[in-house]
Amino acid sequence: MKIGPRYKLARRLGATIFEKTQTPRYALSLSRKEKNDQMPTRPKSEFGKQLIEKQKARFSYGITEKQFAKYVKKSLTSTNPTQKLFQYLELRLDNVLYRSGLAKTRLQARQMASHGHTTVNGRRVTIPSIELREGDVVGVREGSKKSTLFTSAEERNKNFTSPEWIIVNSEKMEVKVLSKPSYDIGHNVFDLGAVMEFYSR
Secondary structure, eight states, X not given: OOOOOHHHHHHHHTSOOSGGGSSHHHHHHHHHHHHHOOOOOOOOOHXXXXXXXXXXXXXXXXXXXXXXXXXXXXXXXXXXXHHHHHHHHHTBHHHHHHHHTSSSSHHHHHHHHHTTOEEETTEEOOOTTOBOOTTOEEEXXXXXXXXXXXXXXXXXXXXXXXXXXXXXXXXXXXXXXXXXXXXXXXXXXXXXXXXXXXXXX
């Protein structure tokens, strides 16, 4: 998925949605931009705010508009659409690889999965969007463990905190899904409630 200039997009959306915008360099650039920008900004409409929240969520996970809309449509059949949408997004294979620390970024996680470096319950997979379930175990193929993609994963995981709904075995390079993730607006840069309102119009 082509995204374009990440600094510019992150400034427009008002959130550090990309890894490269979560650095002191970006913070300094943003500070200078705000200091030099003297133009008054028009208040956004409710629709405009919802659109921004949708874009924040979509770009955070690095998925296309079509994929995102598909998740929303499936979520709307649930009794708690916001929670269901979050679970669809978080339980993707590429996201679990990222959340576990096996991948530095979601983009790298997508590369790992699509190139067949990973397994789910012992079977080699090549689809980053696979939806994982409770009890599923994600691993790294034996022949891929010495790849440069994974050589620093064990060391990186010593200072990495994964979410409570997964458990990581750094030595075996395995991740087990313990439960379904729970959405908390305070722990995310996007508001999925506003996203659901956007699609419910």
